[in-house]
């Protein structure tokens with residue numbers, strides 16, 4: 001009798017939906033054996049209360065078995081046990097990955113290949129794993145070594161044999177042990193991997209880790225490894241890419257790691273393709289990149305699945321590509337006319353002494369594709385009553401906060417953190433910032449954007465920030481960092497912003513907000529103060545000319561506009577410049593009160609923001625290119 005096989009993934013927060021969609025979409029293409037079920041473990045809470053009907057519908061069309069799972073019993077205790085290690089890892093959102101252990105409960109399947117939602121199988125060779133592991137027992141787990149600590153396995157790709165006794169043992173083990181990484185990877189290694197066990201105490205039993213080749217779980221980013229000659233050497237053999245860490249490909253950010261960029265682009269191509277095919281994108285020109293057909297693996301669709309004829313859908317969508325309208329062609333032409341940026345920065349190699357300058361590597365464009373706009377997200381995937389906008393400001397170099405859309409799990413974790421670790425986070429912040437900040441650059445604060453993702457880090461050359469508009473900006477050595485926000489949007493601004501649903505979904509309303517604009521000769525880049533800070537600031541502002549304006553009602557740019565502003569920098573760090581693009585022209589300051597007695601009218605007061613806009617219309621057409629100055 002043939003085995004019941006499944007490929008599974010996991011979802012317990014809305015922010016990983018793009019990963020689950022894209023993975024499901026790709027699996028549909030590469031898994032042609034309809035006997036292999038595609039299953040999704042989804043947290044019951046998320047499924048029942050947060051996901052919209054259309055999100056559920058999409059998930060059902062991608063996955064043949066959707067299994068709602070509850071958190072582990074004693075899950076609060078588990079989180080408390082692991083709070084310290086997760087804090088060390090700076091990934092509080094991972095506290096719930098222990099629910100992965102519920103894979104062992106799924107005994108309706110004989111064998112499961114589990115894939116994290118942030119993985120991208122490149123071709124059907126991942127299915128070899130079922131052959132390689134055909135004699136697997138429930139006491140074994142098959143996985144590739146983790147790049148961070150290769151004596152442990154990475155738990156993002158695993159082959160396992162479900163078994164209730166193992167599940168129960170694992171459950172007890174998870175409750176009574178502190179995980180090495182505070183989450184599932186630690187616990188699973190401690191349970192199965194003999195490198196992590198004190199065998200003098202628990203004796204050698206047959207629980208063991210079967211080591212799979214790294215090629216089945218090539219993690220990125222990996223400083224010093226991914227860009228190495230080894231990556232080039234093994235390139236054709238890589239079966240799966242795993243986007244580990246906080247920077248997932250669906251977040252809009254600038255990828256610093258040369259090899260990873262290619263796969264981030266490939267992931268985005270697939271995600272775009274998925275959205276088009278499933279009717280999530282109505283207008284072609286909503287997209288900021290065009291699917292690169294060459295980059296998309298050529299695989300047949302899962303046409304032998306009797307329930308869903310996706311082959312036809314895919315064909316139809318391919319036809320759609322070839323019948324592009326004049327408008328679409330124009331957009332494509334514009335995109336193609338942008339010169340490809342040739343990477344000239346030193347590549348990372350295993351040894352720093354071997355670093356070489358290379359001009360041969362053509363860095364692919366960093367995708368700036370924005371999945372769906374804020375409204376689409378709310379109305380399409382998340383029931384709006386469950387959406388709580390994240391209001392904290394985070395900094396990659398300071399505190400690491402959950403990357404997920406806020407949910408009650410994270411809130412719970414934070415509560416536990418506060419009880420267990422009363423040390424204020426700020427104490428550690430400064431130290432880390434001084435240590436990690438690249439020399440000569442100031443770090444702008446990063447914000448969570450409208451759909452709850454952390455914005456990319458923005459570096460600004462502190463020596464050359466005053467000259468905001470010059471012709472030099474138009475040469476082709478520009479980087480576009482998406483999502484740069486206006487100066488006045490940083491910091492506590494969002495605390496005073498209220499979003500209203502559903503009609504005014506794009507409107508922000510500001511109550512009693514103060515905006516501080518600093519004389520650009522002194523320090524023009526970023527200043528914004530809250531009312532509280534303003535009070536404290538009394539004696540301290542002699543060297544900075546402040547102009548404060550109180551506004552009562554201030555409609556500003558739409559949320560989709562806020563996602564687009566760019567920062568443009570010259571290749572040489574010393575020539576770094578910042579610009580605001582044309583589309584932000586719509587920002588209106590009309591309602592700002594002029595009751596401040598500083599003798600300046602609004603135009604003068606906000607000249608930093610308004611002057612560059614018209615002059616930089618061209619920048620809207622510049623495609624993102626890559627550069628790395630780190």
Ligand SMILES: O=c1ccn([C@@H]2O[C@H](COP(=O)(O)OP(=O)(O)O[C@H]3O[C@H](CO)[C@@H](O)[C@H](O)[C@H]3O)[C@@H](O)[C@H]2O)c(=O)[nH]1
Pocket residue numbers: 009010011012013015016093094097116117118119154155156157181182183184185186243244245246404
């Ligand atoms: O907010 C979240 C976070 C995670 N997940 C799911 O859990 C998986 C693991 O989280 P991920 O962000 O992928 O973790 P990694 O950055 O890959 O970190 C490593 O550490 C994790 C904790 O041990 C392991 O689960 C991973 O497999 C391992 O690669 C994701 O892929 C999702 O399937 C969610 O649904 N929502």
Ligand SMILES: [Mn+2]
Pocket residue numbers: 116117118119156242243244245
């Ligand atoms: Mn992962």
